[in-house]
Amino acid sequence: MQSRIIVETREQSLLSTHKVLRNTYFLLALTLAFSAVVAYVSMSLNLPRPGILLMLAGFYGLLFLTYKLANSAAGILATFAFTGFLGYTVGPILNAYVSAGASDIVVLALAGTAGVFFACSAYVLTTKKEMSFLSGSIFALFIVLLIGMVANIFFQSPMLYIVISGLFVVFSTMGILYETSNIIHGGETNYIRATVSIFVSLYNLFISLLNIFSIFSNDD
Numbered sequence: 559m560q561s562r563i564i565v566e567t568r569e570q571s572l573l574s575t576h577k578v579l580r581n582t583y584f585l586l587a588l589t590l591a592f593s594a595v596v597a598y599v600s601m602s603l604n605l606p607r608p609g610i611l612l613m614l615a616g617f618y619g620l621l622f623l624t625y626k627l628a629n630s631a632a633g634i635l636a637t638f639a640f641t642g643f644l645g646y647t648v649g650p651i652l653n654a655y656v657s658a659g660a661s662d663i664v665v666l667a668l669a670g671t672a673g674v675f676f677a678c679s680a681y682v683l684t685t686k687k688e689m690s691f692l693s694g695s696i697f698a699l700f701i702v703l704l705i706g707m708v709a710n711i712f713f714q715s716p717m718l719y720i721v722i723s724g725l726f727v728v729f730s731t732m733g734i735l736y737e738t739s740n741i742i743h744g745g746e747t748n749y750i751r752a753t754v755s756i757f758v759s760l761y762n763l764f765i766s767l768l769n770i771f772s773i774f775s776n777d778d
C-alpha cells in the first residue's frame with residue numbers, strides 16, 4: 559500500500575513537472591514572438607533608445623510586477639508587458655546596426671542565442687542533470703558583473719567592455735542551464751517565473767553577443 563502511494567506521488571510530481579515545462583516553453587515562444595513584433599514596430603517608427611533611468615525603471619518595475627502577479631492570470635499580462643518593453647529597447651539597437659550595414663552581426667547574434675538556448679536545454683532535458691550547484695556561481699558572477707558595469711561607467715575601457723560582455727554570455731548560459739534544471743527537478747513550479755527567468759537570460763545573451771561580434775568586426 560505504501561509503495562503504491564509512493565509511486566502515485568512520483569507520477570503526480572512528474573506530471574506536474576511536465577506541465578510546468580510545457581507551459582513555460584509555450585509562454586516563452588509567445589513572448590519571444592511578441593517581443594520581436596514590438597522590436598519591429600520600434601524599428602519602423604525609429605523610436606529613440608530609452609535612457610538609463612527609463613530602462614532601469616521599466617525593467618525592474620515590470621519585473622517586480624510580474625513576480626508579484628505570478629500566481630494569478632494577471633501575471634501573464636504582466637509578462638507580456640515586461641517582454642514587450644524589452645522588445646522596445648532592442649528596436650533602436652537593431653536600427654543602429656542595420657543603418658551601419660551590419661545586419662550580418664544581428665543574424666550571427668540571433669543564431670548564437672538560439673544555438674546556446676537549444677544546446678543548454680537539450681543537454682539538461684536529455685541528461686536530467688541537477689544544476690543547483692550553479693546557484694552560487696551565478697550569484698558571485700552577478701556581483702562581479704555589477705561591479706564591472708559600474709567601473710566601466712568611469713573608465714570607458716573597450717577591453718573591460720569586452721570582458722563584461724563575455725561574462726554576460728557565461729552568466730546567461732548558466733542561467734538557462736540552472737532554470738531548466740530547476741523546472742524538471744521540481745524546484746520551480748510557476749511557469750510565469752520560469753518564463754521570465756529564461757527570457758531575461760536570452761535577452762542578455764543576445765545583447766552581449768551583439769556587443770562582442772560588433773567589437774571584433776570593427777577590429778577587422
